[in-house]
Amino acid sequence: MLKTFYKISKLIITFSAVIGGWTLITLLSNAPFNLEIKNVIYRMYLNQKNFIYNVKDLSILLVKDANQRLSEENIDEFGNIKYDSNK
DSSP: OHHHHHHHHHHHHHHHHHHHHHHHHHHHTTOTTHHHHHHHHHHHHHHHHHHHHHHHHHHHHHHHHHHHHTSGGGBOTTSOBOOOTTO
8 A cells, every 4th residue: 555655656746747847948948838838827826726715615614514513502401412303
């Protein structure tokens, strides 16, 4: 299992290095697709940023849900969680 993880990690690092180097060389050489490449990189950055914001929003919603489920009205006098069998 550890060997497989190592091989996959090595593949991802190698792929990222090749794509990153190739992109850098292309951008520095003023290739004909320079503007399109910059646009794709910008969209990749926005997607990454949106993913992080969405994870944050999901975390907040999950905490709110847990707080509502464990609120005072759902806990009996002995501290046990009451389950609503109607749901």
